[in-house]
Structures are given as structure tokens and as C-alpha cells.
Amino acid sequence: MRPLTYRQPLVDGESTGSFVTRLAARHGQSVSHLLGTVGEGRSAAGVSPWESELYVNRAARQRLAEMAGRPLDQLMRALVSLRDEHLLPDGSGAPQYQWPWRPHSGFLVRGCALCAARHGVLDPVWLIRPDPWHICVRHGRFYDNSREDRASFIDLAPGxxxxxxxxxxxxxxxxxxxxxxxxxxxxxxxxxxxxxxxxxxxxxxxxxxxxxxxxxxxxxxxxxxxxxxxxxxxxxxxxxxxxxxxxxxxxxxxxxxxxxxxxxxxxxxxxxxxxxxxxxxxxxxxxxxxxxxxxxxxxxxxxxxxxxxxxxxxxxxx
Incomplete structure (x- = not known):
């Protein structure tokens, strides 16, 4: 599989669904079209990266790394859900993915926009975390799984x-x-x-x-x-x-x-x-x-x- 034209920067702890959404948008593709290249699978209708996580099996993970133009170990370090314990069963060995209504485990938490911008990412980023909150110590911001865009973070300067x-x-x-x-x-x-x-x-x-x-x-x-x-x-x-x-x-x-x-x-x-x-x-x-x-x-x-x-x-x- 040839890598896509543009390599997307990686953000530590980002959800696979968030990364794939950014990758598709950068190349003017729909997410469903891009996933069709990764493998076969099921996706809840209208699922969004802030609602659920995308899961793949071993073969689809390899395809995603090749498509993204990244070494597999590098992609696994950044995208937590690509690690072995979160993979789907291999079954027949064919590349497969699932995008259910809810994450199998963990919470989707909004990523720090300032940290993402340091990596050249201007789109919204969603992290997959064990708890429904995240504190960015670099920029003094508290993020959680709230979908409130008017107050996407809490400034911790007073605390x-x-x-x-x-x-x-x-x-x-x-x-x-x-x-x-x-x-x-x-x-x-x-x-x-x-x-x-x-x-x-x-x-x-x-x-x-x-x-x-x-x-x-x-x-x-x-x-x-x-x-x-x-x-x-x-x-x-x-x-x-x-x-x-x-x-x-x-x-x-x-x-x-x-x-x-x-x-x-x-x-x-x-x-x-x-x-x-x-x-x-x-x-x-x-x-x-x-x-x-x-x-x-x-x-x-x-x-x-x-x-x-x-x-x-x-x-x-x-």
C-alpha cells in the first residue's frame, strides 16, 4: 500500500478515530472511504471522533501505518488504541475495523489545542484516556469529556x-x-x-x-x-x-x-x-x-x- 500524499503529525495519546478523521480531512476524503482502504468493518451510523473510538485488528493496523507513512512502532506509541491489548481478534486474518457507539474502555477527552498547534495540528484533537479528564501542565489547562464548545477548557492559572x-x-x-x-x-x-x-x-x-x-x-x-x-x-x-x-x-x-x-x-x-x-x-x-x-x-x-x-x-x- 502506498502512503498518502500528506503525513499527519502525531499527537501523544490521541484516539485512533481522531487521527483517522484528521487524515481523511487532509486528503479531501470521507472517513468511510479511507476506512474502506484500511479493511472491512462496521461503523455506527454518523459516529464522530468525540463520541467513540475506532478499533482495528493486527492486519488493519499494519495497513493504517503504511497509509499514514509512519513506522508501526511510532504510530503505536502515539495512538494508544493501536497497542496489542486493544486490538480486535484476528479472526480470518483479513484487515478489519470496528467503530462502535461507545468506546470499549476509557473516555474520549478533548486534547489541548495549544499542544496540538505546537505539532502543526490546527484541527480538534480527541485523546483516549482512562479517566474523563486531562490536565495539560505545560499550558495550565483542564480538559474533560464535555462537548461544551463555549468553554472547552478551564484555565488553571488561578489554581x-x-x-x-x-x-x-x-x-x-x-x-x-x-x-x-x-x-x-x-x-x-x-x-x-x-x-x-x-x-x-x-x-x-x-x-x-x-x-x-x-x-x-x-x-x-x-x-x-x-x-x-x-x-x-x-x-x-x-x-x-x-x-x-x-x-x-x-x-x-x-x-x-x-x-x-x-x-x-x-x-x-x-x-x-x-x-x-x-x-x-x-x-x-x-x-x-x-x-x-x-x-x-x-x-x-x-x-x-x-x-x-x-x-x-x-x-x-x-
Missing amino acids: PHVIQAERRRLRLVGAGPVGRLLVADAFGVLAHEVVAMHLPRLGSSRTAPLHLLPVAVRVATRMARLERRRLEHRLRPDEHQHWRDQVVRDLGWRLGMALDEWSRLHPPLQGRRPDLSPRWQQAPGSPHRDVPEMASVDKLTCVPWRVLSSGRLPRPYG
Whole structure:
């Protein structure tokens, strides 16, 4: 397959549907015509890149890379849904695609227009994210899955503490899957009924993540100190109480009570101590099992969302 005339710039984290829409528009084609070259498949009538994600199998992924004029590994680094865990089954081996009404996993979040412009992209860009929000620390903007064009982002200049918290969260998440799980567990702790009465709930308003993120990162950072010792088999049974008392002094008694549940689920590991301290990039220890790339915080955490048990409140993500 010959590559198309014009190569489209890549935007990290962009959805495949968003990229293909830009690629088709640049060459004066309809998306359906371009997809007909990629392979055979089904598409929900009138689906748009801000509504759902485009999925392909292995053969169609290779065709898309050739059409875009990009090495496959380069395209996979930028477009998350092209990675192996998100591919459609190969079936007969023929190139195939699907564009359903809803993403199989994750949320479509508006990408930062200023970041896209730095890459020469002036069209709207949609990212595929595990959670329905995204903070651009470079430009201090909060984006989410809102379709409101009049206020497509929230300027975080009045709230520099949120940007600082996001930088700390990115350091935790960038250290490996354990860091991402601890952030999810911190949001789980904040959903405990003792705490949720005094804090907004994820999903209750567009700005709820902005209020919760600084607290969640502080909690996750304190969790990390204990969890590292636990994964290295150096955690003593009596350390939890000392750690909890310190958290209560720093963050308040309500969070201390909510952290009791997390501590109970993260007891000292039994068995032989590893020869080398485990890296955070390795698989997490019990009670966590795996870390799907598009799993949201309420799916990753081991802490029950107790605030939902009464049935009076909807799920954090609807």
C-alpha cells in the first residue's frame, strides 16, 4: 500500500478515530472511504471522533501505518488504541475495523489545542484516556469529556496548586503500575463515606477532579512510603498504626479512618524476601492483580467505594 500524499503529525495519546478523521480531512476524503482502504468493518451510523473510538485488528493496523507513512512502532506509541491489548481478534486474518457507539474502555477527552498547534495540528484533537479528564501542565489547562464548545477548557492559572499536584501524580504514575494503583487507591479512600461528606464526589460536577486531585496526591504519596516497604518485605505489623497516626496529624482524622480499610487490605507480605528490591515497574503485589491501560480509578482501586453502598448516589462515572 502506498502512503498518502500528506503525513499527519502525531499527537501523544490521541484516539485512533481522531487521527483517522484528521487524515481523511487532509486528503479531501470521507472517513468511510479511507476506512474502506484500511479493511472491512462496521461503523455506527454518523459516529464522530468525540463520541467513540475506532478499533482495528493486527492486519488493519499494519495497513493504517503504511497509509499514514509512519513506522508501526511510532504510530503505536502515539495512538494508544493501536497497542496489542486493544486490538480486535484476528479472526480470518483479513484487515478489519470496528467503530462502535461507545468506546470499549476509557473516555474520549478533548486534547489541548495549544499542544496540538505546537505539532502543526490546527484541527480538534480527541485523546483516549482512562479517566474523563486531562490536565495539560505545560499550558495550565483542564480538559474533560464535555462537548461544551463555549468553554472547552478551564484555565488553571488561578489554581497553581492543581498543576503542582498533577506533576506529582505524573511522577508517581510514571514510576510504574504501582504508582498508578496508589493514585487510584487514594481516590478510593476519598470516596469513603467518612470523607465524602466533606469533599466533592467524582462525577458530581465538572470541576470535582480539580478539588480532589491535590488531596488524592498527598494521600497517594504517603501510601507510597508504606507500600514500598511492604513490596520489599520490610514492613513490620506495628508500622501501620504509627503510619496512620502520622497521616492523621498531617491530613486529619477523617482520612485516618478511611485509610484503615486500605491498610487492612495491604498487610505485610509473607514468604521469602526478594534478593533485590522490586521495582515499581514490576507487577503489583496482592491485593491488586493487573493494571489495564484504560481502567479508570474506580476500577483500579482495591478500596470499596463505600459512599455508593447506600444506593442513594450514582457511580462516580455514571
